[in-house]
Amino acid sequence: MCDTNILIVEDERNLALLIKRVLEKEGYNALLAENGKKALEILEINSIDIIITDIKMPEMTGIELLSKIKSVDSSIEVIIMTAFATLETAINAIKMGARDYIRKPFNLEEIVKAVKKTELVFKENDFINTNQSDFENLMVSTSPKMKELVKMIDKISKSVATVYINGETGVGKELVARAIHENSDRKDNPFIKVNCSALPETLLESELFGYEKGAFTGAYSQKLGRFELADGGTIFLDEIGDISPLIQLKLLRVLQQKELERLGGTTTIPLDVRIITATNKNLEELVSKGVFRKDLYYRLNVIPLFVPPLRDRLEDLEELFEIFISKTSTIHQKGCKILSEEAKTCLKSYKWPGNVRELENIIERVIVITDGNVIGKEDLPDRILNLKKDSNENKLINLKESVEEEAIRKALKECNNNITKASEKIGLSRRSMHRKINKYNIQS
Numbered sequence: 001m002c003d004t005n006i007l008i009v010e011d012e013r014n015l016a017l018l019i020k021r022v023l024e025k026e027g028y029n030a031l032l033a034e035n036g037k038k039a040l041e042i043l044e045i046n047s048i049d050i051i052i053t054d055i056k057m058p059e060m061t062g063i064e065l066l067s068k069i070k071s072v073d074s075s076i077e078v079i080i081m082t083a084f085a086t087l088e089t090a091i092n093a094i095k096m097g098a099r100d101y102i103r104k105p106f107n108l109e110e111i112v113k114a115v116k117k118t119e120l121v122f123k124e125n126d127f128i129n130t131n132q133s134d135f136e137n138l139m140v141s142t143s144p145k146m147k148e149l150v151k152m153i154d155k156i157s158k159s160v161a162t163v164y165i166n167g168e169t170g171v172g173k174e175l176v177a178r179a180i181h182e183n184s185d186r187k188d189n190p191f192i193k194v195n196c197s198a199l200p201e202t203l204l205e206s207e208l209f210g211y212e213k214g215a216f217t218g219a220y221s222q223k224l225g226r227f228e229l230a231d232g233g234t235i236f237l238d239e240i241g242d243i244s245p246l247i248q249l250k251l252l253r254v255l256q257q258k259e260l261e262r263l264g265g266t267t268t269i270p271l272d273v274r275i276i277t278a279t280n281k282n283l284e285e286l287v288s289k290g291v292f293r294k295d296l297y298y299r300l301n302v303i304p305l306f307v308p309p310l311r312d313r314l315e316d317l318e319e320l321f322e323i324f325i326s327k328t329s330t331i332h333q334k335g336c337k338i339l340s341e342e343a344k345t346c347l348k349s350y351k352w353p354g355n356v357r358e359l360e361n362i363i364e365r366v367i368v369i370t371d372g373n374v375i376g377k378e379d380l381p382d383r384i385l386n387l388k389k390d391s392n393e394n395k396l397i398n399l400k401e402s403v404e405e406e407a408i409r410k411a412l413k414e415c416n417n418n419i420t421k422a423s424e425k426i427g428l429s430r431r432s433m434h435r436k437i438n439k440y441n442i443q444s
């Protein structure tokens, strides 16, 4: 038995039972709800990872349910099943946060495939929900280098030219891609992100380009690719340096002809999509080694942007400290904290190999474990203080866990054991909350 919990929301009981059976055979835990209202009740008391919902149901449609689920817990993945999969419905559902959609009538293997693909994505993203809405579009740019980059983003946003973003891991490449989309005339259309290294070649191929019914064994109905779903908007291809020669060739054709054919299809579909790619690899080096196509590299590299590593723009640190302290304090309900001058000096002399993401994680950690209002040098991890790792690291982890357990117990008590409210209060996703309740054996 695996630990993925799936809720099937479907008013046709026989179909729901069939899906349940096939998923259980694959080792999943599956629950049933005959309508949206029941589904929300089940969500309240169970830790659900994936919801598979029909669209057309009495009282509450699958789209309404999707919107409610996302407002309760945005980390729950939703797969839509519909007999009415127009491009518009699919785009709306994806825009509202659905992970995937399946056209009815479908073969049960398609459901299993969609669930496995979704599982791949959420396992990769299973981190504390950082409640990003207020902060996600905030791009700190105090340093001259970042100011220059922001100027460039403003300049290029309105065009449809392909953008290639390079920079080390965690520097903010995705944030830049989103900023370009948000500043463009395409902002009301989808921004579709694809992590090219997360999926094996065949899955990535069908995910990007879609397929026609019968294109290959298991293709029981037509499926739109991410390029089509991004129509009128932007597609962000992250980790582009990792794509295989086959995908490179197909991508080159899309870039040259601005059209595609679904796998197994003969109809040519015109595309109006802005392409932004990113990688932390040295693409030129991959080209010179013959691993990455030169012609594709030139097509992608129309507007190159470089996001500098954090160590080369230390002027951004002060503002980043402020933003991340404020963000984490809000999420963890920790009141206002400040960094001591000594702690700041240590942070400023660190080299930041993991860049802004590493800084964000460190700030979160010190906010959670520090009791007083002032974060001192001694609260920082050893690697920042340039000390050898010793048992302090373990002490810190234990300390963090006990703080976490206490915070969860307190929040549950204050919210009369209402898990949704307690998760919101503490800034955890419901899924993480359920896992932690089990981990610390907290009885409600």
Ligand SMILES: Nc1ncnc2c1ncn2[C@@H]1O[C@H](COP(=O)(O)OP(=O)(O)OP(=O)(O)O)[C@@H](O)[C@H]1O
Residues within 6 Å of the ligand: 136, 138, 139, 140, 141, 167, 168, 169, 170, 171, 172, 173, 174, 175, 176, 238, 280, 323, 356, 357, 360
């Ligand atoms: N200039 C910035 N201002 C505020 N937050 C930032 C900035 N740059 C990055 N961040 C934050 O740091 C984290 C990492 O950024 P992001 O995911 O965009 O990096 P990335 O370069 O795409 O990483 P990867 O190479 O791993 O894909 C995110 O939470 C992002 O919001």
